[in-house]
Amino acid sequence: MYRTAAKRVFLVTRRFHNNSNVRFQFPPPQAFIGSSRLSTSQSQPFCNEQPPLNQGPNFPDSSSSSSSSTSSSSTWSASSTAEDARHHETPRHRAQYQDEQARVLSASLPHVIKLGWTEAALIAGTREVDLSPSIIGSFPRKEAALVEFFMDDCLQRLIDRIDSDEGLKNMSPSDCLSKLIRIRLEMQAPFISKWPQALSIQAQPINVPTSFKQRAMLIDEICHAAGDNASDIDWYVKRTVLGGIYSTTEIYMLTDSTPEFRDTWAFLDARVKDAFDLKKTIQEAQYLAEAIGAGMGGSLDGFVRKVFNR
Amino acid sequence: MALRLVTRRLGNKLSPILASTSKLHSHATSFGFKEVNEEEKSRLVGDVFTSVAVNYDTMNDLMSAGLHRLWKDRLVSKLNPFPGMKHLDVAGGTGDVAFRILETINRLRQRGLRQVLEDTLEEETRIYVCDINPNMLNVGKQRALERGLGGEDRSLIWIEGDAENLSFENNSMDGYTIAFGIRNVTHIEKVLTEAHRVLKRGGRFLCLELSHVDIPIFKELYDLYSFSVIPAIGELVAGDRHSYQYLVESIRRFPPQEKFASMIVDAGFQNVEYENLVGGVVSIHSGLKI
Numbered sequence: 246m247y248r249t250a251a252k253r254v255f256l257v258t259r260r261f262h263n264n265s266n267v268r269f270q271f272p273p274p275q276a277f278i279g280s281s282r283l284s285t286s287q288s289q290p291f292c293n294e295q296p297p298l299n300q301g302p303n304f305p306d307s308s309s310s311s312s313s314s315t316s317s318s319s320t321w322s323a324s325s326t327a328e329d330a331r332h333h334e335t336p337r338h339r340a341q342y343q344d345e346q347a348r349v350l351s352a353s354l355p356h357v358i359k360l361g362w363t364e365a366a367l368i369a370g371t372r373e374v375d376l377s378p379s380i381i382g383s384f385p386r387k388e389a390a391l392v393e394f395f396m397d398d399c400l401q402r403l404i405d406r407i408d409s410d411e412g413l414k415n416m417s418p419s420d421c422l423s424k425l426i427r428i429r430l431e432m433q434a435p436f437i438s439k440w441p442q443a444l445s446i447q448a449q450p451i452n453v454p455t456s457f458k459q460r461a462m463l464i465d466e467i468c469h470a471a472g473d474n475a476s477d478i479d480w481y482v483k484r485t486v487l488g489g490i491y492s493t494t495e496i497y498m499l500t501d502s503t504p505e506f507r508d509t510w511a512f513l514d515a516r517v518k519d520a521f522d523l524k525k526t527i528q529e530a531q532y533l534a535e536a537i538g539a540g541m542g543g544s545l546d547g548f549v550r551k552v553f554n555r
Numbered sequence: 556m557a558l559r560l561v562t563r564r565l566g567n568k569l570s571p572i573l574a575s576t577s578k579l580h581s582h583a584t585s586f587g588f589k590e591v592n593e594e595e596k597s598r599l600v601g602d603v604f605t606s607v608a609v610n611y612d613t614m615n616d617l618m619s620a621g622l623h624r625l626w627k628d629r630l631v632s633k634l635n636p637f638p639g640m641k642h643l644d645v646a647g648g649t650g651d652v653a654f655r656i657l658e659t660i661n662r663l664r665q666r667g668l669r670q671v672l673e674d675t676l677e678e679e680t681r682i683y684v685c686d687i688n689p690n691m692l693n694v695g696k697q698r699a700l701e702r703g704l705g706g707e708d709r710s711l712i713w714i715e716g717d718a719e720n721l722s723f724e725n726n727s728m729d730g731y732t733i734a735f736g737i738r739n740v741t742h743i744e745k746v747l748t749e750a751h752r753v754l755k756r757g758g759r760f761l762c763l764e765l766s767h768v769d770i771p772i773f774k775e776l777y778d779l780y781s782f783s784v785i786p787a788i789g790e791l792v793a794g795d796r797h798s799y800q801y802l803v804e805s806i807r808r809f810p811p812q813e814k815f816a817s818m819i820v821d822a823g824f825q826n827v828e829y830e831n832l833v834g835g836v837v838s839i840h841s842g843l844k845i
Contacts (some may be wrong), residue, residue: 342826345757345845368637376757376845379729382635383759383826383843 346384348374350394357395361439362388362446389452392443396459399432400466407470414472421471423517426491427510429463430498434506441499464488486523490516584741587804593741600739601688603798604648608690610793611649617788626837627734630763631655633830633839634730638664642682643728643753645718645746646736648691650698650711652763653684656732657710679709683723685716719745723753730754734763738809747822754844760824764815765806766831766838773834781806812838 353370360366364387368378384390406428407413413421433440447456464484493516498509586596607614615623636642636656644653660680686692692713699711716722718733718740731750740746750760768774781803789799810818812829819827824842831838 339825341845342843364637371757377729377755377759378637378757379635379640379755379759380757380843381637382633382730383841387635 349376349380350391353391354395357436357439362392362442367391386452389446392446393455399429400463403429404466418471419517419521423514425467425470426494426513430495464491486520490520585808587801596741603801604688605690606795607793607798608694611694614793617792618785626763626832627651627655630734630761630839631659634732634761636660638680640680640729642730643685645685645733647684647734648686648688648695650684650695652732652734653682653711654702656682657704681712682710683712683714685714687717689715719749721749721753725752726755728753728755729758732761737762737764738805743818747819751823751844756845758844760842762840763837766835767811768835770834816840
């Protein structure tokens with residue numbers, strides 16, 4: 246899913262990323278145990294579960310990212326006991342569990358508008374898919390799982406849109422950027438009254454790693470779709486700036502009461518334009534500095550020659 | 556099969572007691588470190604709990620230095636109870652876990668999770684406490700009255716029953732907990748199968764049990780404590796050394812965490828995981844029925 250530059254960066258940092266991307270591969274980071282008093286999490290090596298090496302992060306497998314790294318328990322998998330019969334069964338079981346989890350979460354989303362990003366919405370969701378609400382207890386970080394599921398779902402829809410919409414490819418980069426951010430933010434428009442709650446859930450320290458990663462992936466996807474293939478330091482600059490634009494627009498949107506968020510989109514266009522102006526300004530400053538440098542160098546050269554000739 | 560024949564032959568030669576066991580076609584099982592036949596185990600375990608019922612809570616506090624309260628709190632927080640829940644607490648005679656679940660639900664009620672329930676079914680919370688030993692149940696009922704949980708709301712239901720043969724219908728429970736109980740049953744597999752049977756789809760199985768410590772020095776200290784201190788406390792406080800000797804021995808006989816987890820998987824549960832508390836002195840296993 247990450248492409249070109251992203252892929253390269255990813256390869257370098259794979260060792261660290263894997264930890265949060267792939268369930269079972271390493272014991273969960275010990276730093277997150279804080280929540281459970283008295284617990285000493287055992288580290289069990291569950292190495293049989295390693296995915297093929299050339300694989301990118303498991304997006305959009307929502308449950309793998311939402312269940313990552315924060316559980317303080319040691320998750321047990323049958324394959325670690327190496328019995329042949331269970332080798333086949335366990336992945337299927339896990340897939341089944343993840344399917345059920347995804348079903349519950351997507352059934353819960355319509356209830357969010359009324360009940361907020363809460364357990365109440367999740368309970369209503371489980372009732373709808375005819376499961377016992379008990380299953381919520383097995384979700385890591387409950388409400389956060391719901392928010393993360395929504396983020397993943399939106400990203401997937403955005404990617405589908407990028408792939409299918411030919412018009413986007415003919416746009417200028419700045420138009421394309423603001424269009425994509427707008428498409429993405431419009432997806433959360435129905436939830437706007439409850440969105441501050443979602444943001445506060447994402448900002449909780451225990452949820453920050455996942456929400457940060459999800460945002461990074463979103464920004465990367467937008468950047469890539471807007472035709473950015475850079476892989477130098479510019480890569481970081483672009484994503485930082487774009488991340489800033491996305492987040493400020495998201496927050497601006499919360500208090501925007503104009504019909505169809507007209508002010509928000511005007512704000513967004515202005516920020517994107519600012520960013521491109523800034524880029525131009527920086528480039529101009531660079532050229533100017535080069536010119537001055539060249540000029541200075543020339544005169545210094547002349548001055549030195551003069552001094553030594555005499 | 557051949558092995559059993561051999562042992563039977565050996566047993567015949569060695570002692571007449573073992574020979575009579577094999578005549579009964581009863582498999583040998585463990586009662587602490589002793590080998591007894593199956594019928595005898597349930598009787599012996601029954602004796603132990605009849606004997607300790609009165610002092611059960613005092614002894615738990617003394618032996619675990621009060622930690623068992625935190626362990627049970629942790630179990631309930633993992634369970635994540637909700638209003639309208641149908642829960643079965645097996646081997647919970649003294650009601651410790653059941654009270655905690657009920658209190659958590661009442662707290663949620665006050666905090667307004669009610670609105671979701673108004674929309675859906677107006678279901679009553681029901682917590683069934685099932686124990687094979689009537690003496691333990693009596694202790695629990697008594698404590699429920701003291702806490703004021705007995706009378707007006709009929710959320711707590713006390714049932715005398717066998718964990719290996721539950722009297723509940725298939726797919727009738729949202730949650731199943733067994734705290735410090737599964738160690739004492741004769742067939743762990745049967746208990747797990749029954750748990751799987753009574754749970755609804757999406758229902759969870761949680762088991763809190765004294766387990767195995769693997770941390771080197773801590774393990775030695777723990778063994779020393781359990782074999783020298785606990786029987787002594789038992790003798791002093793409850794006047795019953797043998798029951799507490801059985802307790803510490805039965806902990807050693809219980810399958811280790813990994814093994815027990817695989818047994819839970821074999822019973823049909825999914826998403827099986829466990830969490831060790833205090834380095835494995837106790838562990839909480841959980842499974843999900845889908």
